[in-house]
Amino acid sequence: MTVVLATRNRRKIDELERILVGPRVAVRTLEDFPGCPEVREEGTTFEANAATKALAVARYTGQPALADDSGLEVEALGGAPGVRSARYAGEEADDQANVAKLLEALREVPDGARRARFVCVVALALPDGRVETFRGTVEGSVGREPRGSAGFGYDPVFYPLGERRTFAEMRDDEKDAVSHRGRALRAARRRLTEGRPGEESA
Secondary structure (H helix, E strand, C coil): CEEEECCCCHHHHHHHHHHHCECCEEEECHHHCCCCCCCCCCCCCHHHHHHHHHHHHHHHHCCCEEEEEEEEEEHHHCCCEHHHHHHCCCCCCCHHHHHHHHHHHCCCCCHHHCEEEEEEEEEEECCCCCEEEEEEEEEEEECCCCCCCCCCCCHHHEEECCCCCCHHHCCHHHHHHHCHHHHHHHHHHHHHHHCCCCCCCC
16 A cells, blocks of 8 residues: 655654555655645644644545654653644744753753653544544653754653663664654554555455
């Protein structure tokens, strides 16, 4: 099956392709559909945002589409930044600004109270409106300074549970094996290889 990836984020596309593509799954990107409109993330849950993006792209392209919405939930911040992770420091904020704001918010929080989890919800949608979602999470903690140069987003400050390295210090295959996005995408890939989303497999 071929699916359209509902994102223009090149680093995210690389990660999605790395985990999804295989003998029975191929992908196209929005570069193949330059007129596809941007979709605003206005939902209050990861599921709502992922489904909205996937459905919009599926209906525009007439092909199955896959979108993800992900974020970091920090216990000491009441679950923030959560669904606003990509816009934590403002609508036009970049990764560096978001990480800086997070570290400042946690500046007085002791090491033992910096627990956090990454959440990813992947939505698979068909042009007729059917959609399925798949959730992946990974527990960990937030460090005190960025470490590593791989990955994106909050990867340089997130330590998966039991690890002394941040996501940004791991090889791609190491991160994919334990990450929130890896877990959600593997569930979506199993669904794709079993049959079209919205259909029961034989």
